[in-house]
Structures are given as structure tokens and as C-alpha cells.
Amino acid sequence: MVGSPCCDEENSLKKGRWTMDEDVKLTDYIRGNGHGSWRALPKLAGRNGCGKSCRFRWTNYLRPDIKRGKFSKEEERVIINLHSVLGNKWSKIATHLPGRTDNEIKNYWNTHLRKKLLHMGIDPNTHKPRPRTDLNHLLDFSWLLRAAIVGNSNMMTSPWDNAMSLQAAAGAAQLAKMQLLQCLYMMPVTSNQPPPAFSSAAVSPWTSSTAIFDAWEKLMDDETSESYWKD
DNA sequence: AACCTATGCAACCGCGTTAGA
DNA sequence: GTCTAACGCGGTTGCATAGGT
Incomplete structure (x- = not known):
């Protein structure tokens, strides 16, 4: 199948960001006339560009029913749940x-949720625990170990040592929680019991990346969590 | 202050699907 | 049934900006 030729034949094709003026023209036109044929729309609506571009701008940003702003925790949960199914x-x-x-959802997934799941040790593609082949956790542990040694020794004399051992304790607790969550998460997945069937309408209870996400959110629901993601 | 890098988001591109001639 | 134009979706790119050096 040949791809859509769209309006590439036009050398004067307008690309790039939409201006306020163009947005207003497009919105006014569609409100007054409907979009009809997207291909014919650019000239009619006043932007010498591609019909695809007009359709995209309208469906993703100008439509009156678009909700802008930050995704809520509930929305995040729904996305993760549905992504594990769909x-x-x-x-x-x-x-x-x-x-x-x-x-918007695609962008949010790629820039935020994917990272969150990776941090939780969940493969964002399969929604299953991923084998940790990276060295980050080893670095975590080596740092914690060193800090713990400092903390337990009688040589802890400076405020820095003290602060470090406190951070280490907090970090160790966090890692322990993560490991516990992962263990809980892996139990049904690795059992011989087959996953129960589920309809597309009712999301499977076996899509447990959301369960671990919920638990994670509870654990991380403090001011340190935000900085944790931004490493 | 200037430059570099990372991040987030808007927009584009290519391909599959659909509808109609 | 076949062909083609148009639409819609998902992957990818590129730009703006924030943060770091």
C-alpha cells in the first residue's frame, strides 16, 4: 500500500509550530464549517500546510473537550493498567x-511512566519484573555498604559521616521495600497457576504492574520521591 | 555569562486501513 | 473485485527550555 501523498506536492508547505493566529483561524473555520475534508482544509482555514497537520492540531490541541495539564495518579494507574493489556x-x-x-498519553508514557516502571524494576513492555542486568543496584549496594560500615564503626566522628549513615539507612529501607514488593509481585507470575481469563472491559487482576504501582506510590508518597525519579 | 546536556512535548512521517468510485 | 484517495495510528524527530558545569 502506498503511503498517503498528503500535500507533499506543495513546495510552499508550512511546517513547524503553530502560531496563535493560525490556531484561531483553524478553530474558527472548523467551528463554523466542520472539518469536512482535511485535505482541502489548510487553504480554507488559512494555513498553507498539510491537512494532516491541521487534523493533528485540531484533534490534539484545539478541540474544546481536550483536558490539559498534569496527569492524575488515577489516570496514571489507568494508563499502566490498559497498557499492560493493550x-x-x-x-x-x-x-x-x-x-x-x-x-498526549503516548508522550506521557515515554517520558514519565516508562521511567517509573523501570525504576520499580518492571519491564515497561512486558509489565513483568525485569532481570537487573544494569549495575546501578550494585552501585547502590556498594554505596550503602560503605555508608553502613562508616555508620557502624566507632570512627564516625564527622557530621558528614553521621548524615551519610542516616541517608544510608533510609536508602536501605527503601531498597528493602522495593525488593519486598518485587517478591510479592513475582509470586503469582512465576507460579504454575495459569492466569485467569479476562475480558477487555474488565482489566485483569493479573496485570499486577498496577498493583505494584499502587503500593509503590504509597511508599513513595513523600517529598523524597519526586527527587528520586529525577536522578 | 556562556556553553553543554538532558528532558519534555509538539509536530512530522510513513504505513496500514477504510471508504467510495 | 480492484484501485486510489483520504484518514488514522504509532514511531520518530526536532525544537524549546531547564538545569548543570
Whole structure:
């Protein structure tokens, strides 16, 4: 199948960010006339650009029912849950989140949620615990070990040593919690019991990346959590 | 203050699907 | 049934900006 030729034949194709003026023109036109044919729309709406671009701008930013702003915890949970069931079907996922567009969800997933799951030790593609092949946890442990040694020794004389041992204790507790969560998470996954069937409407209880996400959110629901993600 | 790097988000591109001639 | 134009989706790119050096 040949890809859409769209309006590439036009050398004067307008690309790049939309200006306020162009947004107003496009919005006014669609409100007054409907979009009709997207291909014909650019000239009619006053932007000498691609119909695809107009459609994209309208469906993702100008539509009146678009909800802008930060995703709520509940929305995050829904996205993770649906992603574990549907995969990268962003438009399908978007139908469960009124006011959110597939593009917005996709971007949010790639920039925030993926990282969160990786930090939790969950593979964002399979939603299963991933084997830790990276060395970060070893670095974590070596740092904690060193700090713990300092903390337990009688040589802890400086305020720095004291602060470090306190941080180490907090870090060790956090790591222990993570490991506990991962163990709990892995138990049903690694058992011989087959996962129960589930309908697409009712999200599976076996999509437990959301369960661990919930537990994680509870644990990390303090001011340190925000900085933790930004390493 | 200037430069570099990382991050987030808006936008584009290519391909599959659909509808209609 | 076939062909083609148009639409819609998902992956990717590129720009703006914040933060770090």
C-alpha cells in the first residue's frame, strides 16, 4: 500500500509550530464549517500546510473537550493498567481517558511512566519484573555498604559521616521495600497457576504492574520521591 | 555569562486501513 | 473485485527550555 501523498506536492508547505493566529483561524473555520475534508482544509482555514497537520492540531490541541495539564495518579494507574493489556494501542487507551489524546498519553508514557516502571524494576513492555542486568543496584549496594560500615564503626566522628549513615539507612529501607514488593509481585507470575481469563472491559487482576504501582506510590508518597525519579 | 546536556512535548512521517468510485 | 484517495495510528524527530558545569 502506498503511503498517503498528503500535500507533499506543495513546495510552499508550512511546517513547524503553530502560531496563535493560525490556531484561531483553524478553530474558527472548523467551528463554523466542520472539518469536512482535511485535505482541502489548510487553504480554507488559512494555513498553507498539510491537512494532516491541521487534523493533528485540531484533534490534539484545539478541540474544546481536550483536558490539559498534569496527569492524575488515577489516570496514571489507568494508563499502566490498559497498557499492560493493550500494549502501545494509544488510541484505544485514550478512549478510556476522556479529554486525553493518544499523542498526549503516548508522550506521557515515554517520558514519565516508562521511567517509573523501570525504576520499580518492571519491564515497561512486558509489565513483568525485569532481570537487573544494569549495575546501578550494585552501585547502590556498594554505596550503602560503605555508608553502613562508616555508620557502624566507632570512627564516625564527622557530621558528614553521621548524615551519610542516616541517608544510608533510609536508602536501605527503601531498597528493602522495593525488593519486598518485587517478591510479592513475582509470586503469582512465576507460579504454575495459569492466569485467569479476562475480558477487555474488565482489566485483569493479573496485570499486577498496577498493583505494584499502587503500593509503590504509597511508599513513595513523600517529598523524597519526586527527587528520586529525577536522578 | 556562556556553553553543554538532558528532558519534555509538539509536530512530522510513513504505513496500514477504510471508504467510495 | 480492484484501485486510489483520504484518514488514522504509532514511531520518530526536532525544537524549546531547564538545569548543570
